[in-house]
Amino acid sequence: MILEEVLEQAGGARPGYELASFKEAGLPVYLVTVRVLIQERKPLSPIDEGVLKAVAAGLDTPEDLTAFLGLPGNVLTPVLAGLNTLEVINYVRPSGEAKPKVLLTQKGKNVLVDASVITPQERTLRICFDALTKRLLFIAPSALDKPRDMRERGAFEIPTGASKRPEVEDIPLEDFDRVLARQSGGRDRTGDLLAIRRIERRELNFLPCVMLFYRSLAQPSEIDVAFWREDGPSLDHEARFRELGGHELVGAQFLSNGRVEPAPEIIAQIADYAHITSAVPVRQDIVLPTDSKCAKAVGATVTETAGETIQSILCHEHPGWLKKALLSSKKRLLIISPWIRHQVVNWEFVASLEALLRQDVDVYIGYGLDDGDVGGKGGDAAKSKLPITPQAEKDLKQLADRHKNFRFVFVGNTHRKTLVSDDSFAVVTSFNWLSFKGDPRDKPRDEGGVVIRKKAYVDKEFATALSLLENGYTGNSSPNRSVARRV
Numbered sequence: 001m002i003l004e005e006v007l008e009q010a011g012g013a014r015p016g017y018e019l020a021s022f023k024e025a026g027l028p029v030y031l032v033t034v035r036v037l038i039q040e041r042k043p044l045s046p047i048d049e050g051v052l053k054a055v056a057a058g059l060d061t062p063e064d065l066t067a068f069l070g071l072p073g074n075v076l077t078p079v080l081a082g083l084n085t086l087e088v089i090n091y092v093r094p095s096g097e098a099k100p101k102v103l104l105t106q107k108g109k110n111v112l113v114d115a116s117v118i119t120p121q122e123r124t125l126r127i128c129f130d131a132l133t134k135r136l137l138f139i140a141p142s143a144l145d146k147p148r149d150m151r152e153r154g155a156f157e158i159p160t161g162a163s164k165r166p167e168v169e170d171i172p173l174e175d176f177d178r179v180l181a182r183q184s185g186g187r188d189r190t191g192d193l194l195a196i197r198r199i200e201r202r203e204l205n206f207l208p209c210v211m212l213f214y215r216s217l218a219q220p221s222e223i224d225v226a227f228w229r230e231d232g233p234s235l236d237h238e239a240r241f242r243e244l245g246g247h248e249l250v251g252a253q254f255l256s257n258g259r260v261e262p263a264p265e266i267i268a269q270i271a272d273y274a275h276i277t278s279a280v281p282v283r284q285d286i287v288l289p290t291d292s293k294c295a296k297a298v299g300a301t302v303t304e305t306a307g308e309t310i311q312s313i314l315c316h317e318h319p320g321w322l323k324k325a326l327l328s329s330k331k332r333l334l335i336i337s338p339w340i341r342h343q344v345v346n347w348e349f350v351a352s353l354e355a356l357l358r359q360d361v362d363v364y365i366g367y368g369l370d371d372g373d374v375g376g377k378g379g380d381a382a383k384s385k386l387p388i389t390p391q392a393e394k395d396l397k398q399l400a401d402r403h404k405n406f407r408f409v410f411v412g413n414t415h416r417k418t419l420v421s422d423d424s425f426a427v428v429t430s431f432n433w434l435s436f437k438g439d440p441r442d443k444p445r446d447e448g449g450v451v452i453r454k455k456a457y458v459d460k461e462f463a464t465a466l467s468l469l470e471n472g473y474t475g476n477s478s479p480n481r482s483v484a485r486r487v
Contacts, residue, residue, distance in 0.1 A: 006210050006228050017214040017224065025156040026206025027227060027237060028131035030166055031141050033201040037194040038121050047079055052112050055089060055104045120194060127179055131160045132240045136175040144205035156355060157206060161244030168196050213252060223252045251351035309454045315447035318431040319438045325421035326352045334364040334420040334465050339435035342391040350395045357403040366411040366469040409469045418465045426452045426461040
């Protein structure tokens with residue numbers, strides 16, 4: 001599946017809609033190990049066929065069969081016992097008779113006609129069960145990605161929503177014939193399914209796809225989420241995902257508020273995406289900014305000098321570090337920014353943040369000046385700005401309500417600007433991370449910062465910033481004027 005080709009086809013595939021954004025993703029598929037009872041057709045062995053033909057000819061005692069076939073008794077006895085178990089002969093001693101009799105059953109007559117015997121056998125099979133559509137997928141297990149593979153290539157794991165893990169009664173028996181035919185390796189199938197005994201194991205894997213976000217041209221707040229697989233669009237997955245309430249699970253509500261501008265030509269968007277990712281090793285569980293020019297400007301490249309513990313960075317280099325933190329953090333992400341604006345904390349930012357939270361990354365955001373400093377006292381323009389715009393506050397509060405691993409804190413009385421990603425790097429700067437885009441096309445601003453890479457110093461910056469989020473700023477000796485509070 002070539003991403004550029006998928007996007008080119010998908011861009012014009014839905015009349016009345018525009019392709020607003022996309023994510024490389026994986027549809028949830030359970031790799032299920034089941035124990036089944038299969039009715040198998042096996043050819044008769046030469047000895048079994050000879051015994052049945054002799055019985056059909058009228059030889060009805062073990063002695064007669066031994067004499068006719070030239071087989072010793074210790075060989076013939078287990079053969080007769082096996083045929084009796086298969087119910088193709090009756091090997092019994094009638095009441096009043098001194099010797100046992102061998103009689104051919106109707107099943108035995110039928111077996112002789114096609115020279116094969118039908119026997120039930122227990123087997124273990126591995127099948128692919130679609131978590132959303134509740135159907136069997138006729139694909140090889142090797143076509144699926146494990147969660148580890150998804151993380152390594154930065155793909156988004158599409159959630160199962162309210163869909164539950166499969167039970168025996170959920171597996172459609174009518175599709176099992178195709179499963180058995182596939183597992184026969186192209187040979188003539190020799191068995192039919194009688195029953196599914198039990199499920200022995202369920203492993204959640206993912207089928208690679210591209211998740212597409214379509215915006216209605218007539219109603220910009222109307223967003224459709226679609227899926228494009230190797231074999232093309234999947235309307236079944238789209239419909240089922242909508243039924244399960246999946247739109248909110250993947251951040252479509254942030255795109256539906258109309259704050260994102262219409263998407264440019266999709267091929268130009270891909271070119272910008274390649275430009276950004278060529279300089280920054282990133283995961284792709286973030287959607288592209290829909291403004292391609294902004295993507296080039298704001299997605300500034302991150303240059304790193306090998307072995308350098310401390311590195312100075314200029315104004316236009318800061319957005320690249322923020323993007324890197326959003327895309328590559330595995331354990332923790334901390335941002336302190338006195339002001340927050342929805343122009344920066346837009347849908348792409350919020351959706352990316354939620355992707356981290358769903359991967360159990362601990363996220364901390366602290367912001368804000370002391371309430372007493374807001375209002376422009378003394379003509380200070382900085383103090384006249386609200387700490388956060390209403391739309392950004394609403395979006396971040398919703399994330400905090402849904403995810404316990406997200407701490408969104410009004411700090412108060414801070415001009416600190418800090419960014420910490422795992423123990424990989426910390427940036428201490430004058431750059432307002434969440435209120436200033438850092439677009440080099442705008443009026444020049446003299447902002448500068450320092451990137452710290454040594455683990456001990458990164459941990460120290462994190463601990464200091466976390467203390468600020470928990471306690472607020474108290475100064476060296478003055479009593480605490482403003483205590484941090486969780487929003």
